[in-house]
Amino acid sequence: MRRERAFLRVFLATWFGGLALLLALAIYVNPWRNFGDVGITRLMNSRSTKLRYVAALPDAELPDAYVLGSSNTMAYDPADIERLLGYSAFNFGVFWGKSEDDLTILSWILEDRKATPKLLIVGADTWALAPAEDDHPVFPGLRRELLNEPALMKHHPPLGAWRIWWSRIIDAFLQGQLKEYYRLLRAARNGEDVARRPSPGLLESGIFRADGVRVTYGDAYGRVPGNIYEQVERGEFPIGEILQEKVDTGRTDELVHLRTYRFDRFLPARVAHLEHFVELAEAHGIDIVFVLNPVHPIFYEVLKEQTPHEANVALLRALLERLQAAHPNILAIVDASRIENFGGDPNGFFDEIHPSSTNTERVLEKIAEALGR
Amino acid sequence: MIFPSYIFFLVFLPLTLSAWYLLRGHTRARLFALTLASYWFYGSWDYRFTLLLLASTVLDYVVGARIAATGDPKLRWRWLMVSLVGDLGALAFFKYYDFFVGSAQTSLAWLGIEADLPLLHLVLPLGISFYTFQSLSYTIDIYRGQCRPAKDFLHFAAYVSMFPQLVAGPIVRYADVEDQLRVSPSRSATPDRIVEGVWLFAIGVAKKIWVADTIAPLAEACFDGSGTPSVLVAWTGVLAYTFQLYFDFSGYTDMARGLGKMIGFDFPINFDSPYKSVDISDFWNRWHITLSRFIRDYIFIPLGGSWGTRAETVKNLIITMGLGGLWHGAGWTFVVWGLYHGVLLATNAVWSGAGRALPAGLGRVLTFVAVVLGWVIFRAPTMDRAGDVLVGLAGGGGAMDALTRTRWLEAHGVALPVLAAAAAIAFFAPNSQELPKPARPVFGFVLAIALLATMTTFMKETPFLYFQF
Numbered sequence: 001m002r003r004e005r006a007f008l009r010v011f012l013a014t015w016f017g018g019l020a021l022l023l024a025l026a027i028y029v030n031p032w033r034n035f036g037d038v039g040i041t042r043l044m045n046s047r048s049t050k051l052r053y054v055a056a057l058p059d060a061e062l063p064d065a066y067v068l069g070s071s072n073t074m075a076y077d078p079a080d081i082e083r084l085l086g087y088s089a090f091n092f093g094v095f096w097g098k099s100e101d102d103l104t105i106l107s108w109i110l111e112d113r114k115a116t117p118k119l120l121i122v123g124a125d126t127w128a129l130a131p132a133e134d135d136h137p138v139f140p141g142l143r144r145e146l147l148n149e150p151a152l153m154k155h156h157p158p159l160g161a162w163r164i165w166w167s168r169i170i171d172a173f174l175q176g177q178l179k180e181y182y183r184l185l186r187a188a189r190n191g192e193d194v195a196r197r198p199s200p201g202l203l204e205s206g207i208f209r210a211d212g213v214r215v216t217y218g219d220a221y222g223r224v225p226g227n228i229y230e231q232v233e234r235g236e237f238p239i240g241e242i243l244q245e246k247v248d249t250g251r252t253d254e255l256v257h258l259r260t261y262r263f264d265r266f267l268p269a270r271v272a273h274l275e276h277f278v279e280l281a282e283a284h285g286i287d288i289v290f291v292l293n294p295v296h297p298i299f300y301e302v303l304k305e306q307t308p309h310e311a312n313v314a315l316l317r318a319l320l321e322r323l324q325a326a327h328p329n330i331l332a333i334v335d336a337s338r339i340e341n342f343g344g345d346p347n348g349f350f351d352e353i354h355p356s357s358t359n360t361e362r363v364l365e366k367i368a369e370a371l372g373r
Numbered sequence: 374m375i376f377p378s379y380i381f382f383l384v385f386l387p388l389t390l391s392a393w394y395l396l397r398g399h400t401r402a403r404l405f406a407l408t409l410a411s412y413w414f415y416g417s418w419d420y421r422f423t424l425l426l427l428a429s430t431v432l433d434y435v436v437g438a439r440i441a442a443t444g445d446p447k448l449r450w451r452w453l454m455v456s457l458v459g460d461l462g463a464l465a466f467f468k469y470y471d472f473f474v475g476s477a478q479t480s481l482a483w484l485g486i487e488a489d490l491p492l493l494h495l496v497l498p499l500g501i502s503f504y505t506f507q508s509l510s511y512t513i514d515i516y517r518g519q520c521r522p523a524k525d526f527l528h529f530a531a532y533v534s535m536f537p538q539l540v541a542g543p544i545v546r547y548a549d550v551e552d553q554l555r556v557s558p559s560r561s562a563t564p565d566r567i568v569e570g571v572w573l574f575a576i577g578v579a580k581k582i583w584v585a586d587t588i589a590p591l592a593e594a595c596f597d598g599s600g601t602p603s604v605l606v607a608w609t610g611v612l613a614y615t616f617q618l619y620f621d622f623s624g625y626t627d628m629a630r631g632l633g634k635m636i637g638f639d640f641p642i643n644f645d646s647p648y649k650s651v652d653i654s655d656f657w658n659r660w661h662i663t664l665s666r667f668i669r670d671y672i673f674i675p676l677g678g679s680w681g682t683r684a685e686t687v688k689n690l691i692i693t694m695g696l697g698g699l700w701h702g703a704g705w706t707f708v709v710w711g712l713y714h715g716v717l718l719a720t721n722a723v724w725s726g727a728g729r730a731l732p733a734g735l736g737r738v739l740t741f742v743a744v745v746l747g748w749v750i751f752r753a754p755t756m757d758r759a760g761d762v763l764v765g766l767a768g769g770g771g772a773m774d775a776l777t778r779t780r781w782l783e784a785h786g787v788a789l790p791v792l793a794a795a796a797a798i799a800f801f802a803p804n805s806q807e808l809p810k811p812a813r814p815v816f817g818f819v820l821a822i823a824l825l826a827t828m829t830t831f832m833k834e835t836p837f838l839y840f841q842f
Contacts, residue, residue: 004564007817011571014821019383022825170379175829250780 019173026172029181032144034168040184044205045145046094047101047152050212053202054090055113055151062115065089067212068105069123070097072293072353074214076121076360084368087119091212096143098128099273100156104146106280107155120281120288121367124320126312129266129274138167141267157269213357217350220256232356235347243298243352252302257353261307266315278323282330289367290320292337294344294359299352313337332370336363374417376628377578382828385414386632389536393636394562404531404554407636411534415499422498425463426534432459433508434529437515441522449516456512464505467495472703500540502700506667508533511547513671520548528554537632541625543643544663553638562637565812570634572810573627575820580624580805582827584798587791588613588620594785595762596752603773606781607765609792614752615745616795619648622661627805642806648744648799651736652725653717656744668697679722686722691715701751706759710750717743 030039054062064087067076071093078089094101102122109115132140139147139159146152147164171177202208207216219228221242231237246252281288292313295303303309317335324331336342339359348358355363374380389410396403416423436456440449465473474490481488511529514520523529532547532554595602595610602610623644633640647660657665673693679686691712698711731739746763753759764770773781782789 001564003814004568004812006814007568007812008564008571009817010814011817011821014818015825018821018825166380170383173379173829174831178829250777253780253784 022178023169023172025181026177029184031177031180031184032171033148034144034171040188044200044207045149046207047105047143047145047149049200049202049205049208050090050092050094051105051108051149051151053210053212054092054109059115062113062117063088063090064117065119065121066105066109066117067091067093067121067123068097068102069093069291069293070125070128071095071214072125072355073097073121073123073291073360074208074212075355075357076123076364077213077357078211080357080361080364081121084364085119085371085373089121089211091208091214093123093212093214095145097123098141098143099270099277100142101146101152103273103277103280104152104155106277108152110280110284111155112151116284117286120286122288122290123293124290124316125293126309126316127260127263129270129316129319130263131265131267138163138170144171157273217354220351221254228350232348232350233358235345235358237347237350239296239349239351240298240346243296247298247302252306255299255302255352257299257351258302258306261303261309261312263312264308266319271319274319275323278327278331282327285330287330287332287371289332289334289370291334291363291367292316292320293353294336294339294342294355294363296349296352297339297346300338332367334363334366334370336366342366374414376574376625376632377582377827377831379828379831380417382831385410390635401527404527407536408527408531408534411531411536411539414536415534415539418499419496425467425498425501426504427530429460429463429505429508430530430533431526432456433512433533434523434526436512437522437529440512440515453512453516456509460505460509464501467498467501469699469703470495476705503542503544504533504539506664506700507544507546510544510667510671514546514548520546520551523547523551524555535633535638537629537636537638538640541622541629542661542663543626543629543640544667545640549641550638556637562635566634566637568812569810570631571820572808573631573634573805575631575824576805576808577624577627577629577631578824578827580620580627582830584791584795585617585621585624588617588788588795591785591788591792592617592752594781595765596754596758599761601761601770602765603770603777604765604768605773605778607762607770609785609789611745611749611762611766612796613788613792615648615748616792616799618748618752619644619799620795623805630806642804644804646799646804648741649737650740650744651733652731652740653714653721653743654725656740657714657718664697664700668693668700672696683723683726687719690718690722694718706750706753706756709756710747713747713750717747 027035028039030041031043033041033045063078065081065085067073067089073093074091076091078091081087081089092105106120109117203210207214209215215229216227217229217232223242224231224237228237246254252258278288320333324333339346342362344359344362348356350356374385392406392410393403396406412423415426433456436452439452443449471492471494474492478488478490511520515522523532532550538545591609591613595606596614626643630640641663643662645659645662647656650656650659673689676689676692677685678689694711694715695708696711698707698709698714701707749762750759753762
């Protein structure tokens with residue numbers, strides 16, 4: 001019995017000691033700011049970064065229009081918006097933006113920033129209303145960027161303090177997070193700048209310009225090292241060739257965004273966020289233009305063959321048309337889901353889903369038409 | 374909440390075990406805490422399910438007491454019928470209503486009669502097949518005079534709801550645990566038994582996470598696709614499912630038995646290296662043993678067992694296994710799978726009844742192949758899909774082209790060696806209960822680190838396969 005007792009003592013000490021160690025590591029590295037501003041918080045939070053930038057703008061410099069949505073909207077150039085629509089603008093597109101992001105950002109602008117824009121251009125992705133991705137262990141599909149931005153979360157429908165607390169604890173133990181901790185610790189040991197500091201500001205991030213446009217893109221397929229932004233903007237990046245090769249060699253499962261489109265229904269809660277968003281805009285007299293976001297034409301054919309994408313686009317269009325019928329005075333729709341719809345350029349993509357400003361400018365021309373400009 | 378999950382590892386189990394050991398010397402308080410924890414565990418899927426569990430518990434406790442209180446055979450029979458109708462009625466309603474109504478509708482349509490019968494699309498309460506059988510066995514055993522009624526309601530509620538085996542067995546009879554419920558748990562949960570429990574639990578977690586869940590995609594690629602699978606996809610898929618099911622379910626049983634030992638209960642073993650069986654009868658004595666025992670004692674023997682003529686034995690075997698198949702799920706594939714095993718058992722009964730026997734090695738191979746073919750029907754979502762897969766096994770889907778094979782190998786590169794290891798373990802390694810459970814402190818350290826490492830992979834909770842039954 002003595003040996004068994006010793007076994008249990010060692011087992012329990014290792015178990016609870018190991019848990020404590022992992023938790024301490026999570027708090028020390030803290031890449032997602034799960035535990036506030038402690039630790040090595042280097043990872044950029046696009047929501048916080050853009051929010052803080054707008055929060056610091058003098059009232060007189062606040063824009064008339066905002067671009068909302070996911071990274072698929074990050075190329076909309078405020079200069080083009082001003083030229084074509086006559087509004088000053090800021091690109092508030094955030095990584096993996098979903099309907100809860102649109103809702104919380106608009107709520108923050110209206111209630112906390114106390115500003116009332118005139119126009120919202122919302123890039124609508126079908127997956128922004130999808131049930132979930134396997135991203136978060138407690139709140140599937142909810143991005144850690146949003147969860148850890150209190151200024152936005154206060155406008156999110158309540159998730160329960162205990163559940164949020166619990167989600168942070170178990171997030172600390174996930175293998176993926178442990179790999180991230182290791183990467184950051186190694187970077188710190190190699191002298192990289194991962195010392196204690198908050199998420200970088202908009203300009204210091206190196207990812208965005210002062211107007212919110214994204215200017216850093218890596219090649220998803222590893223052909224070109226470094227930032228491909230300029231190359232794509234000049235139309236010199238062979239995205240069509242890369243995608244076509246994947247199709248020709250039967251390697252379509254290597255298309256990095258394919259998995260995102262594999263769903264066949266919308267989550268009612270996300271649809272409700274969208275409805276609430278439109279109601280909120282109408283209550284403040286704000287015009288909205290929803291743009292059904294384009295994908296590269298080669299990718300579109302893959303999606304058509306392997307996912308319910310066409311049906312999902314039809315579902316999204318029907319939903320937006322229903323909202324338009326209910327709010328006819330403020331809402332317009334531009335269907336850019338296929339590049340033929342707006343005379344898009346197949347070379348104007350950073351990868352299979354992210355359009356460059358060549359294409360977003362053409363979409364903006366369609367928006368101008370829709371708004372009678 | 375499943376066993377390999379954060380909520381179970383970090384909250385439920387520490388709290389439950391703490392309460393269990395802190396209440397040392399207070400048997401009733403401990404049983405109350407255990408029952409409460411078990412209802413929490415069960416209600417974590419859907420709190421409404423707990424009402425059904427409670428109703429079934431109250432019904433069988435009252436019926437058990439009534440049967441024991443009277444010597445009148447007619448009255449005893451009537452009370453037993455109350456229990457049978459109540460328990461099986463709930464099971465039939467929640468599990469089989471849509472199946473029977475849908476089948477009736479299809480049959481009527483086939484006869485040219487259009488009938489718009491209402492389907493209810495009910496959510497199947499988790500584990501209902503298990504706890505209904507367990508609870509039912511109590512009233513039947515009292516009726517037969519094979520067990521005493523529970524000391525009080527708390528004892529019975531703790532027995533029915535005990536979280537380690539509530540949702541997927543082993544199916545425990547009251548007589549199995551009656552004494553353990555009465556004995557002060559402070560005497561039964563001894564350090565050696567707890568160490569054994571920790572080991573069994575860890576083995577079960579490893580079986581589920583590192584084996585069953587790793588090879589599952591191979592099975593999914595075969596069964597969830599369309600068209601006739603190629604011979605490679607068909608064979609790897611079918612073999613993957615064969616071992617996935619075994620490691621998943623026996624892993625769950627190991628965890629359940631391990632948890633039982635941690636709180637001082639010995640649950641019966643449920644698996645005894647079934648893929649080493651030398652004939653199909655041997656297989657059913659080694660696979661899901663507590664279910665085999667249940668259907669033998671409560672269906673096969675009451676039907677007449679093997680005491681009648683050979684034809685009667687064959688009939689009883691086929692009926693018993695057909696019902697056993699239906700117990701697994703409300704679908705024709707399960708019924709056909711059960712009947713298939715009934716035919717195999719009947720053939721075996723006739724063969725061995727004639728005094729014939731195969732060499733053990735050949736018997737082992739034939740039994741394994743017969744079981745594997747049965748799993749095709751069991752796993753396939755429809756009989757049509759089962760047909761596709763069987764044609765694929767026979768080579769009807771042809772071979773993969775070089776490019777597709779390369780892609781398939783890339784996708785399943787990790788699963789294939791795990792499948793090979795799973796087969797080697799199932800064929801040659803000793804069973805979980807036969808493995809040594811070393812108690813040297815260094816193993817306590819290694820085991821805790823291994824469990825911590827495994828816990829970091831709990832990104833997604835993958836329910837056990839037998840939860841759907």
